[in-house]
Amino acid sequence: LMFWTNWNEQRPSIMRSTLAGKTMRIIISSDILTPNGLTIDHKAEKLYFSDGSLGKIERCDYDGSSRY
DSSP states (O other), X not given: OEEEEEOOSSSOEEEEEOTTXXXXXXXXXXXXXXXXXXXXXXXXXXXXXXXXXXTEEEEEXXXXXXXX
C-alpha cells in the first residue's frame, strides 16, 4: 500500500492506494486541516500522522479505523 496526504483547502485528507494506483480511497477526512507528517509502523500495521494546523499527532489502522 501507498499512503499520502492531501492539503486541499476545502477537503484535506489522508489517502491510500495500491502501488499500481488502483483502489484509491480516502481513509481520513474529518477533524483534519493540514496533514503534514506521515509515517508507517509496518510491524504494528499502524499509520501515524501529524496536523500542523491543529498541533496534534494521531494514529490509525491502515483503513483509517481505530483513530487515536
